[in-house]
Amino acid sequence: MDGEAAYPAHWEADVVLSDGATAHLRPIAADDADRLVDFYARVSDESKYFRFFAPYPRLSSRDVDHFTQVDHDDRVALILLVGDDMIAVGRYERVDSTDAEVSFLVEDGHQGRGVGSVLLEHLAQVARERGVRRFVADVLPTNRRMATVFADAGYTVESRYEDGVVHAEFEIVPTDDSLEVMAAREHRAEARSIERLLTPRSVAVVGASRRRDTVGQTLVRNLVAGGFTGPVYAVNREASAIAGVPAYPSVRAVPDDIDLALVAVPADAVEEVVLDCATKGVRGLVVVSAGFADTGEEAGRERQAELVRTARAHGMRIVGPNCLGIVNTDAAYSLNATLAAVVPPAGRVGFFSQSGALGTAILGDGAARGLGLSTFVSAGNRADVSGNDLLQYWRDDRATEVVLLYLESLGNPRKFARISRRVAAVKPVVAVKSGRSTQGVPLGHTVRPIEAPQPALDAMFRQSGVIRVDTISEMFDVAQVLAYQPLPDGDTVAVLGNSGALCLLAVDAAVNAGLDVRGDPVRLGAAASAGDYRDALAELVADADVDSILVVFAPAVDASSGGDVAHAIAQMARTSPKPVVTTFLGSRGVPESLRVVDEHGVPARGSVPSYPSPEEAVRALGHVSTYARWRRRSRGTVPEVAGCDPEAARRVVAEAWRGSAESGTDLDTEQLGRLLSTYGVDLLPMIPAVTLDDAVAAADRLGGEVVLKATAEHLRHRPDLADVWRNIDTADELRDAWQTMSSTLADPAEAGFVVQPMAPGGVPVVVRAQEDPMFGPVVSFGVSGVATELLGDRSYRIPPLTDRDCAEMVREIKAAALLMGYHGGITADLAAVEDLLHRMSRLVDDVPEVRSVELNPVLVAESGLAVVNGAARVAPPSGRSDWYTRRLP
The missing domain is CATH 3.30.470.20 (ATP-grasp fold, B domain)
Structure with a gap:
């Protein structure tokens, strides 16, 4: 027995497995004895043989004590839990000061879920913390799964065959390869966890009510009215049907499988619902209920933390709490699991919003503009699912070509920077980050404020290729170009239109946006016809020195010719390899007359976005051009x-x-x-000089020209004081410098004088x-x-x-x-x-x-x-x- 050792709580972690489900990882403890015995009983004889190299049907009491009582230093064991059940254990035992022998045992029903790789990552981090630098392991040749875990981890594994056993050794210092492997696994697992939420085959609404205008009934009605393709179930203890769908007293009472549960019950009843969902095998939760950390009270924060712990421990991820919900416009699902009755049509834009309160307005604005969405997630308090998770999903989602983010806080900025850079390399990411002036964190977001200055946050966005804008309206303005028009090949914009005044405003705005203007605006005159627009556009599209085009149409008196002009603009833009945007009759969005629709009647590539003013159009083009430049460069x-x-x-x-x-x-x-x-x-070199004699001695020791300098923080860079005296090469000059500098100071003893060689x-x-x-x-x-x-x-x-x-x-x-x-x-x-x-x-x-x-x-x-x-x-x-x-x- 190793005696009592401090429990390293910081090793605990919630992790996402390769199938998208979650589990809890922590150090083993002495009171895990019964849990270990039950786990071992569920493991197959073959897996036991692979672990111990001999038949080992059961653990003795001595074995159990040895395996559960560790010192968390020379002997370490980490276990993986789903609910209260142990499903895997990984351990190492130190061989000498730098080497440790590592081993794993995974319950057969959970093999193939990436359990071994997760345990290896965490054991390696623990080992490095404890001074271990290398893992060694003995593996039977037939245990290919374990050998693969080591080989695929990105470490350089040296192996040799001895006495019927493969002996493997590898350094566990993180390498570029091992970090890349980890990032790739993280990406796949987290993307899969979001896919499970957005592609349910069945949905249950817990807290559905027979009363109209309640949250629960609104969720049911929106699911049904939105045409969700799977079955919808209501959970209500007193009803047999709600809004035309069958109702049951609990989630467990529903006779069929449930993939997604929408939770709309009072906050103090949510934990009971989560446990009910866990027993049923629900894959994910959307908690619209408020009353958690959003209350600002300690009880609410603890209730939220317990909600997350319970859900993750049982394999489920949570959107929310205090959220608007989620949307997937894919015709295979037609999922409107939100409180918003109006959602944008199907499209190629993925949208993540941390604000539930703004969500309805955001969806309404998108719908009014005709901007189609692929998926939408409102995270509310963002207790679990975050923007980072959605970025992982959208990076490979074929239905999403543009990513929009409304962020109120950043829980993991380093990870955001890493992931967003990878996403922005293949599809644009546009972000609004609120709290620019305060760097504050809203109630409900249990993260610390960022202490780094605002310019550092701006630099992180630029470095990652994220298009940062100031408002949601500006975000939609930029998204319209990205969703429907090609990226420009350069920064040169041409302006044409029938209003000289508006064209000049556009030129000024383009210069302010950092764009180059191609010559003078092409002024077509107030009486310009559709043919005039078509000819001018054709010429600019063919001009190799033009990268993007702004078209202005604002008839002086009669707008009846607008239809023909719109048709001409749309016709030319449809085949243009350059982005074309317009200020068309002061409209915002994608007017029907400028749309190219797909087989579902949804605006598609080639549609021309319109803006109420040239300044807004050019501002959007400027953002897009900056992003395109980032994409082109190394x-x-x-x-x-x-x-x-x-x-x-x-x-x-x-x-x-x-x-x-x-x-x-x-x-x-x-x-x-x-x-x-x-x-x-x-x-x-810098030698402190408390007295003049110290300074003279220091100068003599250094030799050559020296500098006398005051280093006290309150004196440095003071324009009214001389804090540095240069080019001193004799003792007399040093004395003169000392006396002159000291005479300007209230207390020379606090100056922190030092002598340095002259640089x-x-x-x-x-x-x-x-x-x-x-x-x-x-x-x-x-x-x-x-x-x-x-x-x-x-x-x-x-x-x-x-x-x-x-x-x-x-x-x-x-x-x-x-x-x-x-x-x-x-x-x-x-x-x-x-x-x-x-x-x-x-x-x-x-x-x-x-x-x-x-x-x-x-x-x-x-x-x-x-x-x-x-x-x-x-x-x-x-x-x-x-x-x-x-x-x-």
Whole structure:
């Protein structure tokens, strides 16, 4: 027996298996003895033989004690639960300081669901945390399933055949291959979990009422009126039928299988419903009931957390609570499981909304514009299913060509950035993120606010290829172009129309949107006919220097000719390889006269979107052109950077915070220098000088020209004070500098004077990186000085940084000209700056214990650079939301 050991609760996780169902993973405990015995009794003799290499029909009491009583260090076991039943166990036992023997046992009925790969991921993460670096395992040659788990994990497995057993060994340090395998498995599993929700064969409405205008009856009526193709059941203890569908007293009483349950009962009754659904084998839940974390009370938050725990433990995922519902317009399902009676027609746009309150208005606006949807999910409190899950689903969904997101919070920004970049590479993603001015989190969203500055969030969207807009109306404006028109090949727009004033407004708007205007607007005159429009459009479509076209039609008196003009515009746009948008009679959406309809009468590719004003049309085109440019360009690669030693950096950090508070500690100059050196960055020597004699001695020790500098934070970069004295090469000059600088300070003892070697001249820049509890690491760059601080002239990126990311960071700030010979200045070594950005981004990405680091100033010369000063704070890692294991938040 290993004695009492602290239970590592942070190893617990809800996970999604390969079939889309959920399970709960946690460390084994001594009170799991009966659970282990029951599990083992359900395992087949063959699986037991594969595990123990001999017939082993039952576990002895000694076996049970040995397997359930572990120290969570040298002996670790993780179990997977569905409901209260154990379905699998994975364990390792340490062989020596770096190696551990790993083994698995999975109940036969759950094999083939990706259980082994999930257990391996989590065991490897636990092992790394405990200092294990390599797994070893003995596998029978006939146990092909287990051998496949190791081989397919992305690790480099070395195996040899000895005495009838295959002996496998592999390093468990995360590699690009292993992380790619994990991401691919996560994608498939989470996409499948959403598919289970959106493609039900049968639906039950729990809380259906015979009273009109109640939530439950509204759900039933919308399902039936929407033409849901499967059976609908009402659950009501007092009725035999509701709104024409059969009713039953409980979910379990329904005689047929239930795939999806819509829950509309009071909040305190929801948990009982969830357990009832679990017993019935329901695959997913949509909880429209309010009264959870949206109340703002602790009881409501705990009720919501328990709802999620219970549902996931029984294999179910939840949309909501406090949500509007879900829609799937596919004719095979025709699912309107929402409180909205009006939904847009079938189309190619997938829409995720965190707001239930706005959902009805959003759906109504989409329907009014004629913008067709493939699927719609309103997540409400977003306790479980999130935008990340929908992105996973929509990435491969053939029915969805454009993704729209209305986000009130980001529960896992690192994962969002990773997934959205992959989605945006194949189909556009348009997002509205509310709370821009406050970064606040609405009631009901149990996530922490993002501490990173707003420009960092904007940079994350741009870096990921997401089109970020400010309003829902603007999101629909952009979606109309993306859904119906091709992407432009460049940024040049041509303007034509019958209103000179509107054409000039369009030109101004195009320039403001960052577009290039092709020549002067083509003015057709107030009396322009349909033929005039057709000829002008044909000429612009054939012009190789035109990438997109804006058409204005606003007749001065009589709009009766509008039908012919609309037909001409639609005819030319239908075959145009360039996007065509219009301001047509001030209408918004896709007017019927400008539509190309498919066999279902739904607007299809080639339909021409219209906007009330040229400014709105051009703004939408500008967003689309920016996205198309992102799609065309190379993303770059994450380069290999020599001289980076994460283990050495962790040793420096661990030594620095030893004995410090949990909040961490600031590094002194010597510690900072050692930390930076582990990533190939040299900090210019800096010797503290409390007295003038100390300064003279330091200058003598350094030799050559030196600098006297005040490092106290309240004195740095003060325009009214001299905080640096340069080019000191004699003791007398140093004394003069000391006295002159001290005379301007109220208390020279607090100046934090230091003496440094004189660095070569250059442009001063600043590189910062910080660890956000939600966001993970964020890196920023700017020219050093008061102006940058006041104007916020910084660029931001989220690691890992590609070579293109670093090149753009350096060049996109407004003061970049200072690095490129502005007004006769030097041309700075930009390659050296980019190398420094790579090194600092690697440091904070590899070592999350580094909570913040600032290099300021860094003097960039024509060749090379010098890091003159810096600061860093370190603390124990808080745990990033996107780590090396698959887990639900």
